Amino acid sequence: xxxxxxxxNLTPADDSGPLYAARKKxxxxxxxxxxxxxxxxxxxxxxxxxxxxxxxxxxxxxxxPSQAVLIDLPNSRFYxxxxxxxxxxVYYFTGLLIVAAVALFLMNSVGGRIWCGYLCPQTxxxxxxxxxxxxxxxxxxERMRKDKSAGALTLKRVSEIVLxxxxxxxxxxxxxxxxxxxFSDAPTLVKNLVTFQAPMVxxxxxxxxxxxxxxxxxxxxxxxxxxxxxxxxxxxALTDEWALNVTYRYxxxxxxxxxxxxxxxxxxxxQVGDCVDCYQCVAxxxxxIDIRNGPQLECIQCGLCIDACDNVMTxxxxxxxxxxxxxxxxxxxxxxxxxPIYRIVRARTVVYSAIIAAVGGIMLYTxxxxxxxxxxxxxxxxxxAVELSDGSIRNAYTVRLxxxxxxxxxVAIDADGPVNLIIHVVGVDSxxxxxxxxxxPRDSTSELRLLVTAxxxxxxxxxxxxxxxxxxxxxxVVASTTDHFVAP
Amino acid sequence: MTDHHSDIDSVSGKSTTGHEWDGIKELNTPLPxxxxxxxxxxxxxxxxxxxxxxxxxxxxxxxxxxFGYSSRADVAxxxxxxxxxxxxxxxxxxxxxxxxxxxxxxxxxxxxxxGKTVFGDNCAPCHGSGAAGAKGFPNLNDDDWLWGxxxxxxxxxxxxxxxxxxxxxxxxxxLAFGRDGVLKPDEIVTVANYVRxxxxxxxxxxxDAAKGEKIFAENCVACHGDGGKGNQEVGAPNLxxxxxxxxxxxxxxxxxxxxxxxxxxxAWEGRLDPATIKAMAVYVHSLGGGK
Ligand code: SF4
Ligand code: SF4
Numbered sequence: 190x191x192x193x194x195x196x197x198n199l200t201p202a203d204d205s206g207p208l209y210a211a212r213k214k215x216x217x218x219x220x221x222x223x224x225x226x227x228x229x230x231x232x233x234x235x236x237x238x239x240x241x242x243x244x245x246x247x248x249x250x251x252x253x254p255s256q257a258v259l260i261d262l263p264n265s266r267f268y269x270x271x272x273x274x275x276x277x278x279v280y281y282f283t284g285l286l287i288v289a290a291v292a293l294f295l296m297n298s299v300g301g302r303i304w305c306g307y308l309c310p311q312t313x314x315x316x317x318x319x320x321x322x323x324x325x326x327x328x329x330x331e332r333m334r335k336d337k338s339a340g341a342l343t344l345k346r347v348s349e350i351v352l353x354x355x356x357x358x359x360x361x362x363x364x365x366x367x368x369x370x371x372f373s374d375a376p377t378l379v380k381n382l383v384t385f386q387a388p389m390v391x392x393x394x395x396x397x398x399x400x401x402x403x404x405x406x407x408x409x410x411x412x413x414x415x416x417x418x419x420x421x422x423x424x425x426a427l428t429d430e431w432a433l434n435v436t437y438r439y440x441x442x443x444x445x446x447x448x449x450x451x452x453x454x455x456x457x458x459x460q461v462g463d464c465v466d467c468y469q470c471v472a473x474x475x476x477x478i479d480i481r482n483g484p485q486l487e488c489i490q491c492g493l494c495i496d497a498c499d500n501v502m503t504x505x506x507x508x509x510x511x512x513x514x515x516x517x518x519x520x521x522x523x524x525x526x527x528x529p530i531y532r533i534v535r536a537r538t539v540v541y542s543a544i545i546a547a548v549g550g551i552m553l554y555t556x557x558x559x560x561x562x563x564x565x566x567x568x569x570x571x572x573x574a575v576e577l578s579d580g581s582i583r584n585a586y587t588v589r590l591x592x593x594x595x596x597x598x599x600v601a602i603d604a605d606g607p608v609n610l611i612i613h614v615v616g617v618d619s620x621x622x623x624x625x626x627x628x629x630p631r632d633s634t635s636e637l638r639l640l641v642t643a644x645x646x647x648x649x650x651x652x653x654x655x656x657x658x659x660x661x662x663x664x665x666v667v668a669s670t671t672d673h674f675v676a677p
Numbered sequence: 678m679t680d681h682h683s684d685i686d687s688v689s690g691k692s693t694t695g696h697e698w699d700g701i702k703e704l705n706t707p708l709p710x711x712x713x714x715x716x717x718x719x720x721x722x723x724x725x726x727x728x729x730x731x732x733x734x735x736x737x738x739x740x741x742x743x744f745g746y747s748s749r750a751d752v753a754x755x756x757x758x759x760x761x762x763x764x765x766x767x768x769x770x771x772x773x774x775x776x777x778x779x780x781x782x783x784x785x786x787x788x789x790x791x792g793k794t795v796f797g798d799n800c801a802p803c804h805g806s807g808a809a810g811a812k813g814f815p816n817l818n819d820d821d822w823l824w825g826x827x828x829x830x831x832x833x834x835x836x837x838x839x840x841x842x843x844x845x846x847x848x849x850x851x852l853a854f855g856r857d858g859v860l861k862p863d864e865i866v867t868v869a870n871y872v873r874x875x876x877x878x879x880x881x882x883x884x885d886a887a888k889g890e891k892i893f894a895e896n897c898v899a900c901h902g903d904g905g906k907g908n909q910e911v912g913a914p915n916l917x918x919x920x921x922x923x924x925x926x927x928x929x930x931x932x933x934x935x936x937x938x939x940x941x942x943x944a945w946e947g948r949l950d951p952a953t954i955k956a957m958a959v960y961v962h963s964l965g966g967g968k
Contacts, residue, residue, distance in 0.1 A: 578819065
């Protein structure tokens with residue numbers, strides 16, 4: 190039987206070319222199929238989220254921003270639906286980055302560069318730009334012909350080119366426009382943008398992102414993935430033999446020949462493969478490679494070649510998935526006459542999932558239980574302690590009270606330590622002796638100067654711990670912190 | 678070596694530069710066009726930069742560039758803008774009374790912030806950056822005040838100074854009882870020990886307290902008051918408390934009594950505007966010792 194094919198007999202990837210070669214323009218052909226549909230769906234989803242999210246409203250009460258997702262740089266706040274983050278909580282972003290990185294690893298260990306093929310902004314926008322190009326200039330053959338006869342600049346051709354670039358620029362411009370909407374109230378900013386009253390920095394960012402989108406998605410395209418992006422290099426170290434990659438199943442036989450020839454050879458019971466060498470898989474590939482040469486750095490795993498080949502196989506009545514998501518182990522197993530096995534649950538994926546669950550869990554837990562009232566205390570260093578005329582000792586502290594809730598709070602400050610301590614907040618006359626009360630407006634911090642005095646009769650020796658308690662008079666919520674009281 | 682450009686490398690079939698080192702020849706591979714274009718663009722950019730921005734040094738100045746751009750002028754504009762933004766707040770500070778400033782959290786925060794920077798620029802050389810003072814320079818964090826520690830008194834001292842020469846300055850001298858021959862050396866030792874006893878510090882063996890009290894009553898009470906409680910009218914310190922501007926050990930006291938003391942605090946009126954002086958008074962008062 191014609192079962193075993195030595196991979197060494199396959200055409201090897203051609204890497205003997207010059208170190209520097211001019212780019213060969215890629216003209217990907219349109220294709221229909223499962224993966225194309227998945228890609229359209231994900232593209233619509235990603236772009237929809239990106240462009241529309243700034244307009245989603247979220248009611249946070251009067252005076253607070255009502256934009257669901259808002260990065261409020263002037264006030265150092267980040268709003269995400271029901272979450273409001275303060276600058277001292279940036280570690281949530283660290284957590285988010287860890288989750289994102291490990292999720293990328295997990296995707297990679299399950300299905301190779303899924304990120305690259307379906308979700309990466311470079312892929313999504315390039316795909317969109319290709320769609321526009323196809324709509325205006327026609328499919329692969331037409332575009333190739335038009336580019337070749339560049340001399341024939343008829344009115345129709347010129348208007349096509351203008352239309353294409355104008356549409357690209359509009360998309361690019363709106364991409365930059367959507368970006369700045371995340372940093373300011375979106376409807377207001379849109380109004381200010383069109384009436385030229387938005388801040389300069391907004392226009393600058395729109396300009397920058399318009400230019401990058403236009404250049405990266407319109408001109409650089411697959412070159413970004415091949416030459417600029419570090420991920421293809423890194424992911425090679427993260428993948429393993431179980432990861433599903435877009436694979437040409439050479440176990441389905443060689444040699445490649447025409448349908449007619451193949452039928453003849455089969456009739457003679459001779460060795461022949463399913464591939465009819467129609468080059469459809471190459472024609473549709475957005476990075477311009479031939480997947481039949483095996484795994485390649487350029488392949489972004491978009492699956493379009495699978496669709497292309499499936500269409501061919503259907504037409505010639507052979508089983509589909511001559512190209513498919515698979516791994517080398519299974520090719521070997523099929524050649525050995527064994528059933529393929531797929532293992533999604535393996536040590537690697539379990540560990541990645543566990544890390545994601547753990548970090549995500551910790552983040553959710555701390556988010557749910559974090560205190561909306563907090564006190565930070567900074568001991569004065571200069572001078573550390575002061576002796577008063579009656580011999581008592583005084584330490585001064587800079588106290589910062591944080592009220593992260595949406596309502597004003599009246600709070601009382603107490604200090605306790607091993608000796609009797611008298612406290613006073615500068616500018617506050619205590620009604621209750623020794624228990625200064627302060628109003629902390631909602632969603633803000635108050636900085637106070639706090640004086641702590643140890644009476645002469647119970648002067649501490651050197652350094653004693655002091656506990657500061659902040660009590661919400663209305664709700665009884667308490668926040669505490671510990672510092673030191675020092676004698677000179 | 679032959680003509681540079683007709684030298685063809687036999688392996689790659691490309692022309693070489695014709696240079697040869699130890700039998701190794703360099704292929705004549707042109708730089709990528711985008712690279713060359715970028716390079717020329719940087720040159721154009723550099724020339725444009727020379728023309729547009731102030732660049733060429735002349736003997737005493739420099740070329741001003743096409744649009745007269747100057748970073749100094751930019752800073753001046755920004756400072757003016759800042760002044761405009763802050764002007765209102767500082768005006769509010771200037772209009773409010775000292776007591777009101779301490780009651781209003783926003784004004785207090787502004788006064789403390791402003792006072793702190795101005796203190797750092799003007800007062801820190803003597804009083805220290807944290808106002809902890811030094812020998813001869815009062816600690817402004819404690820509650821002992823030579824000239825009074827209420828908001829108004831502090832502001833007055835900042836405005837007019839002490840022994841500063843200003844018409845309204847605080848006056849008052851610690852006389853040089855030894856140098857001027859008013860007291861004999863042994864009397865000085867006795868009164869020094871007496872002063873130490875006022876704040877319960879140890880005294881010399883065999884010191885005559887009655888004699889000390891007598892000398893004190895005759896010479897010191899006029900300024901330091903009965904029992905040495907001090908007098909802020911003349912800046913005479915309280916000698917019964919724990920705080921000593923020049924030191925409380927016997928040697929220092931003997932030096933103080935025999936040589937006298939007259940530390941100078943400059944007047945800040947005229948050098949700082951009224952609102953700033955007010956801010957500084959509030960800042961000093963809020964350090965903790967203010968009355
Ligand atoms: S080889 Fe196939 S999966 Fe890879 S980039 Fe090309 S079309 Fe996409
Ligand atoms: S599309 Fe399928 S049949 Fe056609 S060349 Fe590619 S692998 Fe072969």
